[in-house]
Amino acid sequence: MKRYISLFISVLLVSMGISSQTAEHLKVPEPGQVSLGNVQVEIGPVLNIRYTLRFGEGVDWCRIGLFLSRDGGNSYSRLPDSEYITGDLGKITSGGDKSIKYNVSKVKQELAGKQLDFKVEVLSKNIIRREYLIAGTASVYPGLSYGLMVGTVRKTGFYIKARSNFVFPASSYSCNSSGVMDSGGTIWANGSESRSRFVITGGMIYHASPWIYPYAGVGYGSKLLYLQDIQDNWATVSDLSYKGVSLDAGLLLKIRKFVLSAGVCNTAFKYTEGEIGVGFLF
Numbered sequence: 001m002k003r004y005i006s007l008f009i010s011v012l013l014v015s016m017g018i019s020s021q022t023a024e025h026l027k028v029p030e031p032g033q034v035s036l037g038n039v040q041v042e043i044g045p046v047l048n049i050r051y052t053l054r055f056g057e058g059v060d061w062c063r064i065g066l067f068l069s070r071d072g073g074n075s076y077s078r079l080p081d082s083e084y085i086t087g088d089l090g091k092i093t094s095g096g097d098k099s100i101k102y103n104v105s106k107v108k109q110e111l112a113g114k115q116l117d118f119k120v121e122v123l124s125k126n127i128i129r130r131e132y133l134i135a136g137t138a139s140v141y142p143g144l145s146y147g148l149m150v151g152t153v154r155k156t157g158f159y160i161k162a163r164s165n166f167v168f169p170a171s172s173y174s175c176n177s178s179g180v181m182d183s184g185g186t187i188w189a190n191g192s193e194s195r196s197r198f199v200i201t202g203g204m205i206y207h208a209s210p211w212i213y214p215y216a217g218v219g220y221g222s223k224l225l226y227l228q229d230i231q232d233n234w235a236t237v238s239d240l241s242y243k244g245v246s247l248d249a250g251l252l253l254k255i256r257k258f259v260l261s262a263g264v265c266n267t268a269f270k271y272t273e274g275e276i277g278v279g280f281l282f
Contacts, residue, residue, distance in 0.1 A: 029056030034122045036064075045105035051120060053088075054095045058154045061093045062125040066100055069117035076119055128154045128207060133252070135259055135279025137163055142273060143223075145197040149261070149277060151215075157205040159215060161248070163265075163275070164198040169226045169234040176239045179227075187235055192228040199246050199265060213252035213259075213281075221246030221267035244268035250275065257282045 029035040033056040042048035055062070066089060067076040079085055084106045088098035100120065131153055138146040144165060151159030175181045179189065203217020222243035226234040250263020261277035 029054050029059075031057040032059060032125075032127050034059055034062050034125050036120065036122055039120075045103065047102040047104050047118075049100040049102070049118070049120065051098050051100075052096070053092060053098050058127050058129065060126045060128045060155060061091055063091050063123040064089050064098075064100075065121050065123045066102070067119040067121060069119070070114045072115040073117040076117070130154050131157075131281050133159060133205070133259065133279065133281050135252075135261055135277045135281075137161060137261065137275055137277035139163065139197075139265070139273045139275045143195055143197055145199075149279070151205055153205040153207055153213065155207050157207070158202065159205055159217065160200070160202045161217070161219075162200040165196065167194055167196050168198075169194050169196065171224075171226060171236040172233040174236045174238045175227065177237055181235070182238065187227060188230045189227045190230050190232070194226040194228070194234065196222065196224040196226070198222050199248075199267060201246055201248050201265070203248075205252070211254045213254065214250075215252060215263070216249040217247075219246045219248075220244070221265070223267055223271045242268040242270045248275070252281065254281050 027035040027037060035054040035056075036051055038052035040050040042050070049066075053062070053064075066079045066085060068079050069076045079102075081089075084103040085100070087100040089100060092098070102118075133149065133151040133153065135149045136146065137149050138144070145163050146165075147161065147163030149159055149161040151157055173181060173183065175187045179187045181187055199219065199221030201217040201219030201221075203215060205213050205215045207213055220243075222241075224241040224243070225237040227237055228234055244267065246265060246267045248263055248265040250261055253260045253262075257280055259277075259279050259281040261275075261279075263275045264272060265275055266272045
């Protein structure tokens with residue numbers, strides 16, 4: 001059964017004059033509910049009904065209707081769309097201050113001498129339920145790494161993502177790509193090298209459409225290159241190794257309860273890689 005939120009506006013129309021009284025204050029909406037209130041009525045040839053609309057968590061939009069009673073509130077009929085009624089009626093996609101204008105001077109003969117009640121109602125609302133994300137992610141170029149992305153979203157939400165190649169050599173010292181050690185001298189390399197990749201980010205997900213969810217986040221990452229010397233010690237190649245702030249962004253594509261992802265990730269503003277994933281959004 002629909003749950004209606006109503007605001008009653010008592011109006012007495014006598015010839016060209018209109019008097020009005022407003023009631024009911026704005027309520028803080030519960031999740032999945034809509035509050036309508038904080039109404040101000042401006043009287044004149046055009047009746048201006050100002051109100052505030054607030055959406056609870058998960059409400060995407062609501063539909064507003066204007067109703068009229070000619071018998072002091074015993075029965076109501078919804079006023080149809082017409083050139084005399086304009087403003088924030090029908091589908092409303094955001095909360096905030098709203099206004100309905102009713103040009104009663106155009107219908108004064110019909111309404112004259114009657115005790116009127118105007119009623120503004122939330123007729124219906126669309127609720128986006130909370131969804132939960134779990135997906136495997138991987139980068140295959142320029143190096144293979146893989147991990148997990150988890151999150152939750154209604155209209156907006158958040159995620160956490162971590163990815164690595166799970167290779168972490170213990171480095172004894174550093175050198176540059178020419179083999180010159182930071183402490184002086186030249187490394188005697190045995191020809192072996194290793195790469196380490198790790199990144200963790202978190203950020204926001206936006207429910208843009210029933211099947212598209214953009215995301216963007218920030219975190220920390222490292223991409224390290226190592227050379228091994230003739231004594232089997234590892235040296236970090238400092239000018240080809242990066243660590244610091246990581247930024248990532250991409251899209252989630254939902255197909256029923258399945259989700260595909262594609263994005264990019266940059267570490268220290270020097271190393272960029274593509275990323276793909278597959279999982280569930282339920």
